[in-house]
Amino acid sequence: MWTLGEIAKHVSGVVQGDELFQVAKVATLQNADSDQISFLSNKKYKKYLAESGAGAVIVSSDMAPFVVNHAIVVDDPYIAYAKAASLLNPTEIKQVGVHSSAVIDSNAEIHKTAVIGANVVIGSGVKIAKHVVIGAGCVLLDNVTVKDSARLTANITLCSGVKVGKRALIHPGCVIGADGFGIANDKGKWIKVPQVGSVQIGDDVEIGANTTIDRGAIEDTVIGNGCKLDNQIQIAHNVIIGENTVIAGCVGIAGSTQIGSNCVIGGAVAISGHLSISDGVQLTGMTMVTKSISSPGVYSSGIPAEPTQQWHKNVIRYRQMDKLVERVKQLEKSNK
Amino acid sequence: MWTLGEIAKHVSGVVQGDELFQVAKVATLQNADSDQISFLSNKKYKKYLAESGAGAVIVSSDMAPFVVNHAIVVDDPYIAYAKAASLLNPTEIKQVGVHSSAVIDSNAEIHKTAVIGANVVIGSGVKIAKHVVIGAGCVLLDNVTVKDSARLTANITLCSGVKVGKRALIHPGCVIGADGFGIANDKGKWIKVPQVGSVQIGDDVEIGANTTIDRGAIEDTVIGNGCKLDNQIQIAHNVIIGENTVIAGCVGIAGSTQIGSNCVIGGAVAISGHLSISDGVQLTGMTMVTKSISSPGVYSSGIPAEPTQQWHKNVIRYRQMDKLVERVKQLEKSNK
Amino acid sequence: MWTLGEIAKHVSGVVQGDELFQVAKVATLQNADSDQISFLSNKKYKKYLAESGAGAVIVSSDMAPFVVNHAIVVDDPYIAYAKAASLLNPTEIKQVGVHSSAVIDSNAEIHKTAVIGANVVIGSGVKIAKHVVIGAGCVLLDNVTVKDSARLTANITLCSGVKVGKRALIHPGCVIGADGFGIANDKGKWIKVPQVGSVQIGDDVEIGANTTIDRGAIEDTVIGNGCKLDNQIQIAHNVIIGENTVIAGCVGIAGSTQIGSNCVIGGAVAISGHLSISDGVQLTGMTMVTKSISSPGVYSSGIPAEPTQQWHKNVIRYRQMDKLVERVKQLEKSNK
Secondary structure, eight states: EHHHHHHHHHOOOEEEEEETOOOEEOOOOTTOOOTTEOOOOOOGTTTHHHOOOEEEEETTTTTTGSSSSSEEESSSHHHHHHHHHHHHOOOOOOOBOOOOOOOTTTTTTTTTEEOEEEEEOEEETTTEEETTETTTTTTOOOEEOOOOEEEEOSEEEEOOTEEETTTTTTTTEEEEEEEEEEEEETTTTEEOOOOOEEEEEEEEEEEEEEEEEEEEEOOOOOEOOOOOEOOOEETTTTTTEEOOOOOOTTEOOTTTEOOSSSSSEOOOEEETTTTTOOEEOOOOOTTOOOOOOOOEEEEEEOOOOHHHHHHHHHHHHHHHHHHHHHHHHHHHHHHH | EEHHHHHHTTTTEEEEEETEEOEEOOOOOTTOOEEEEEEEOGGGGHHHHHHOSEEEEEOOOEEEOOOSSSSEEEEOHHHHHHHHHHHHSSSOOOSSBOTTOOOEEEEEOTTOOOOOOOOOEETTTTTEEETEETTTTTOOOOTOOOOOEEOSSSSSSEOTEEEOTTTEETTTOOEEEOOOOOOOTTEEEEEEOOOOOOEEETTTTTOOOOEEEOOOOOOEEEOOOOOOTTOOEEEEEOOEEOOOOOOTOOOEEOTTTTTTTEEEEEEEEOOOOOOOOOOEEETTOOOOOOBBBOOOEEEOOOOOEHHHHHHHHHHHHHHHHHHHHHHHHHHHHHHH | EEEEEHHHHHHHHHEETTOOOOOEEOOOOOOOOTTTTEESSSGGTTTHHOOOOOOOOEEEETTTTGGSEEEOOOOHHHHHHHHHHHSSSSOOOOSSSOTTTOOOTTTTTOOOOOOEOTTTOOOOTTTTTTOOOOOOTTTEEOOOOOTTTTTSSOOOOOTTTTTEEEOOEEEOOOEEOOOOOOOOEETEEEEEEEOOOOOOETTTTTEOTTOEEEEOOOOOOOOOOOEEOOOOOOTTTEEEEEOOOOEOOOOETTTTTTEESSSSSSOOOOEOOTTTEOOTTOOOTEEEEEEOOOOOOEEEOOOOOOOHHHHHHHHHHHTTTHHHHHHHHHHHHHHO
16 A cells, blocks of 8 residues: 555655545446546546546546546556556565575576576576576576666577677566578478577567567577567567567567667557668558668558458459559550 | 166267167278268268268267168267267376375365376466376466366466466466556556456366466456367457357467357457457368457458469559549540 | 687698697687687678788688788688587587486386486386487476487486487477467357377477477477578478478477478568468578478568558558458549
């Protein structure tokens, strides 16, 4: 339980109402109880303010008059909500030290403040820094480095030599540092090109469940500081991603492509290999990128859903465009 | 071994031939042996009936005259086959009780009829109901609930507070309840929005290998009773899916989208966030959905493959459509 | 350390310079040190030859005059590089025998030369041949067979009856042999169709991280010898893939489709079920395949990214093609 005054201080806001009002947890406007705090960020939900049972609401100043109970008034209610929710829901780490079932190589260095969960396997030369948490079932192969306060939730695989930055948060099922897809055709048979680079994950990076980031062929694959990656993303070998770039779920980025800083890549986007995408590029969902993009801005592709009958017709029309252009040419000729 | 009579009773069919004929297992018409049962559902495979070595075949009444050996005559041969195959291939659970290598928190409640496999890790407050099977390598974080007869095959991660319904079947590599992709941009840096909801999986749900279902931001992500999900699907936070909806592999559904009941979503479909898809919608494979769909029916998008040279031409034509329309306009003007 | 002469012999090349020159490892032209070997395969990087600090470079004969230090001259520098890198980076297996934390059923047969890592779980009837390596956290359910010198890196799940060929290399997070997506609609409810086939993985197959290959419905799913699969691929039940076919990341192949030999399938391609794709077909990235392809060649689909404003316009134009064709028809009529 935190008082409204304490929360307001944490989010740099001003209390409207009782500073000593006790808040237990966060909730949506629609379902909040009287000991809960909610927020209004998108003004189209303004109507819920009046009906809400929330004991307190985080709002911008223009919405403050419409709050029925207590309020915290801030510039950006969503940012303030994020901070309040972090305060009310601290990350709980119950365990301390190394679980007895963990299998740790004698040449690994585990800081005494680190937490190593059940059935974790840690290889030779691994370095685990202070306050790191390695959750149950994770496997860290040889020479992995995990820096201060990084957290691996569970069932994650870090292959040899992978480096994870400070405060990184990695979700279950991620595989970081598996071999890049390096093959060469030797008279009809594919032979393996050894992947001798590794992966560098920057500070404050978050990586979603079942995302895969391959090790570099010769040099490293690099994910910049502050990047946020969603689930089921595939990052191929030697991709380099700048700082604070955000990638939504199901994106695939092929080998050696460089992505700038502060990009926002929508879900299910596919990006070819050996491209360069400038800083500040935004790609909407399901966009297909086959060429480099040198200017910031928003880019898109893909034709959205329509009733299947109409789709069939349009696909046929699409395939007849060449003929249509020819017909227009004929008309132009005969019009001269 | 079951007799044809026993199988016919199980699938509500009528035996044509010997009720006491012994059946060992299921097989395809093309490769069946004399102690095996097959089925004919799609009549374009009728020719295989005459050639088949199957001891028995499940057929509809109009196909029965063409069966060489024994038959079971039913209304829907595929449904009857499914039931016969279940009878002949019961789920085998050899192990009993809790494996000695499992790591189980003292505050977990495991029903005495549940089976907990090797190297499973179970957190505090977890509740495992009767006849549940948790396969090798699964990790269940705190306060997970798994209801009667649900089965987790192996190497699955259920994050804190996830609820799994009765008779649910979850395949390896699934991650349920990892953090939703909640971030907010605080003056150029992305900060994390805590994900305090969880995930509810209904009764009789099946979830394919390496599928991920994120926990809700504030309230829960919900998968309705009877839903069937294939492999490598990504369900984002606060998605709500109705009952008996079927989703094929590689589908991505972005945050807060609501999918109705009895929908059929084809492979590799991508659905944007905050949409509402009505009951009974069918989406063909690789469809891109960017707007809500309010009527049942079949919807599609995407242009199928063509020889690359033709594709190049058509993409250029597509990009010149604007000019083409202009030319047609000119022609119309000069024709007046 | 290997001498240049030894490496040249291994890659069937000719030394230009000192045969006794010692090489420590591979590096890129741009970043190589004097004890490192690099290669030049794509001639557009020729300019880096002069600037490179590499002690030795693998080149074709026409590039040999431009090498500053030592060289190995070969026909195909990339193939030769791959072989040199394999020589300089042998797969290290430090562990021997079965790790004490592995849980192995008494009915499994493990060859004495096999290596079984920490926390591995191996079921009844499993057969592990000579020189196989099963990495930490892998789960092999009943009756799995792994042939000579195959290697499973870590956290992989092989379901019952899966067969893995010689020298196969499987990366973390793969799930092979989970149930295919077999369901049948029984009066509005989906019932499960038991998946009684399994999966056969050929010799010399490589399978990337988090790829899933489902078991067959009745007969087996088959991946041919020499196939190379990247990460996050989904192969549905009863897919059959010929020899030496290469599949890039994020591809989905639906049930019962047959893919020929020597195909090259680009990233994020989606292929419908029950199709037949001929030998020697190449599909560029993100192609949507809804019909069988009977001739070798290159096929594509998808419209690449453009600025969002232009995309909006083009989508509208696309949807008006029908009307445009109508207008052209009118013009043609009035022109007669």
